Amino acid sequence: MDLGHFAQLFTAEYGRPPRIFSAPGRVNLIGDHTDYNDGFALPIAIDRRTYVAASERTDRVLSVRSVDLDDRATIELDRVPSPQHGWRAYVEGVARTVIARNPTVPGADLLVASEVPIGAGLSSSAALEMAVALALTSLGAGAMSAMDLALAAQAAEHTFVGTRCGIMDQLAAAFGRSDRALLLDCRSLAITEVPCALSEAVIVVCDTGVRHELASSAYNERRRECESSVALLRSRRADIRALRDVAWSEIEAAGNLLAEPLRRRCRHVISENERTLAAAEALSSGDLVLFGELMSASHRSLQADYEVSSIELDCCVEAAIATPGVYGARMTGGGFGGCAIALVAATAADRLAVHVDRAFFERFGRHPGIFSVRASEGMKEHS
Ligand code: GLA
Secondary structure (H helix, E strand, O other), X not given: OOHHHHHHHHHHHHOOOOEEEEEEEEEEOOOOOOHHHOOEEOEEEEEEEEXXXXXXXXXXXXXXXXXXXXXXXXXXXXXXXXXXXXXXXHHHHHHHHHHHHOOOOOOEEEEEXXXXXXXXXXXXXXHHHHHHHHHHHHHOOOOXXXXXXXXHHHHHHHHHHOOOOOOHHHHHHHXXXXXXXXXXXXXXXEEEEEEOOOOOEEEEEEEOOOOOOOHHHHHHHHHHHXXXXXXXXXXXXXXXXXXXXXXXXXXXXXXXXXXXXXXHHHHHHXXXXXXXXXXXXXXXXXXXXXXXXXXXXXXXXXXXXXXXXXXXXXXXXXXXXXXXXXXXXEEOOOOOOOEEEEEEEHHHHHHHHHHHHHHHHHHHOOOOEEEEEOEOOOOEEEO
């Protein structure tokens, strides 16, 4: 992003210079659909960011313009919110949620531009939320911690957008570090940095281009299935709070207490937590072979047991895994479209791109987006 040009755009629009903030998208290396089960995830913040140029106003209005979507929103903070959709719901939701917790936040003019592909499963929404949250609180007088901003953004998504998401995306956007993956304990909210300075390997993203409209309702349905499973399992052991607390042997011992698909949903979550912890260790010790195997096993589990993959994602993953030099591949994020990722030896990255592109084009008659990402820093103000 050319920040000088971005600042000039703002000044031309609003007549004064802005402060500039940004937050990154994320790729989850492993540990999907575990965060809302109090489990573990291992995301990196990526080197594609959403930028917000901001300047304080004297009234109680947020005037927001999206450069990419060529769209505008005016939010009157003292009025009752009316229902919003798309990017406006994220901006209004996070603004109102942050202001409810920090009344020093003033009205503001905001200009938004993003390098994170929208709706591709790389958390363009959390990047937007966190960049707006950081901008607004920085304009205000009362500081809020990065953790409180992440929790506010998650709450905004629940209340204003209607997706009952976990906390992974917001934590990745807030706390990302260059050359580090973040092992998230989504119960305690403890974050352990895991070295991810891959010198001889590359993380490659394959964007299927599929943007599933029902992703949010299907996502909420999965979450409900997990909650129903917990409610049933509690009849046998009252101290179970989430699937995090359940061992697979307990589900087996429970006989047919859990009917399908609940049993398979639980098998995914329980095994994914184990894989994620093992993967964090493998990454720390530089064992990319084991890490890749765990990634591919995670994909099979998301595909067969959790049923959140798609034919396009499976096509990318299969073509990637069949490429010599690839350690492993999987869908990343919520699923139902979006992106797959592969961990590949740097020398084989071009070959991987050719293979995946060819397989995808033969099957679907169009090209996927293919690009590499690096572990990058979380939200910040640009000086
Ligand atoms: C979406 C949600 C996250 C997480 C992932 C799946 O990205 O926003 O909270 O649940 O799906 O791991």
